Amino acid sequence: MMHAYLDNAATTPVAPEVVKAMMDVYNTVHGNPSSTHAPGRKAKALVETSRRSIAKLLGVPPRTVCFTSGGTEADNHAVQAAVGCLGVTRIVTSAAEHSAVIKATQVAGERQDVEVVHVQHHADGAVDMGHLASLLASSKSKTLVSLMHANNEVGVMVDLARVAAMCREHGAYLHSDTVQSMGHYPMNLEQLDVDFLTCSAHKLHGPKGTGFLYVNPTLRIDGMIVGGGQERMLRGGTENVAGIVGLARAFDLAFEHMEAHEAHIRSMKARMVEGLKAHIPGVVFNGDSHLEDRLYTVLNVKFPEHPNGGMAVFLLDLEGVACSGGSACSSGATMGSHVLRALGFHDPSQASVRFSFSRYTTEADIDLALDAVAKVFAPAAVEA
Template structure:
């Protein structure tokens, strides 16, 4: 049996999404910038997709800029903040995805931007009091960049609370919503936020496509110069079938969202309880309260033993695919910068199980059996 429990890294493409994309890989191939019938057909498909995505977010179509995914959208928000909005200071956290963390460091090292890190509480949540102290302390034009759902430990922030603080201190607010878009409902008219980001492959859409939501009152220009695609914000012939697939994946996600939330949360809770029963000293990384934790991510730390360094490898050869941290760190020797920031998650073997709507209870039971076998082997 092969069990895929790494849905925070990427999710399988929904066959219905592929069906929606196929005509745009075959007969509808026109360049959307061409003014003839072939071009009008594909341009229309992009604009219908944009309208669909905007409707799900209660946003305006002009506020959605399609990109190559989450990394590009995060880069665009931070870099355009500096270039076009005059941002001189970025407040972020040390548990952001590298798409934000490394971009902030680059802007600090090459553009003299002040980068400050908000303190975290023991459970990995942003210390909101410290954020307010930082915001009240300086008169530099500031952007706050804090992720909505953490890809490694699943902690969720309150977008509303952070947005209210940013508003109070006149700071721009960007949130990396790559792990939550397609999994939670967003209402961009209810929350005052300048930028949010999306990658379609995190909710059963295609890889290499996403978007940046840019609030219409936040006047940025472009990160990619070239043609006038994406209303001049991003030059380059559009990823037509990717965009069509993204919109279809959004539609499916939104049509069944509450149903998926309940069933996936049920699997997460079941796995957590079974692991705790099996290994009482297991540590749950990050937030445990389901109101403040992604229902798709369960990050745990197994107690160290002589075997634990082989834990992921053994799961893999037994057909269970999980991650040691995030996909970006799993293939390298660099430890997780997120777990390093959590005081309770040191000196143990971290494993991230992450679930999607194609995950079944049988698969969870199979994975639990494999963990049980590994834990039972005498050292």
């Protein structure tokens, strides 16, 4: 049976170059980076070389990159540090954030008496910048703004430079979950004045369970996971050496070939959009995710009412097509999507499905998915 993997926003296949780099570590580097003997120093050198190469691509000092277990940990750390170390008592965020940020801010609200305010969105899913400006202007408390760069479900993007300028004007800190955009868009932090950014390796063809938190060098924060002095006291625990090397290799590949990858992915997405329009009359794209200025890896499709709608992801899976009906991390769950609900795109009578693409997506994948969609949503099934 043919298969098409179109759930790259959930996770991407690990690049063969990354697998090789990681296998070399597993096969040849056995030391603990904290050990002072030669094998330990070799492991430590790999961690620090990886940190330097990632930092260079972002245009920041290496010490600003703190390796984590991925995006969820990095998001939690940013929110907890802002509240616990920087005196933040008000968080401006959005109901359409990833659950890592939603839950972390909710917990800060409940346990640490922090006011959590949600910014409004326009009908197309974009953050209402006027509302954000008024929330910042009216703020009397030390504020953290936490807004993701690219929404993982509908691909709506935030103009980070503009939000950063607004935050600076009002003395607010800025955290952005850049898990879906890191490695897919240029990210020059010499020009972008943010406080915290988060990255997850498995969204850019690196390994699962590895990522980092960028912390602006002007900030002094504590670790969230304590116990060892690793990561300059920011994150206790023996480093995932192979994972970190894999992340750095994935970063290199992503930045080196970014334009070519982007052009390929955009052409795959365009083929999907055109095919859907041709096969399925009345199809719409949640958050205008088909537009050029949306995250180019993601397409969120709302299908016309159909008896197969409620089972769409399951039926597409039976046809060999892997896609998602909810958020990345709850794929397969039946809870639906908090993002679609928050942005007003949820309609219980119409199935919404996210297709997401990568540099490994082929025309054959798209054509297989289009055939599968045509079968699942065939008019005949309505009559039957």
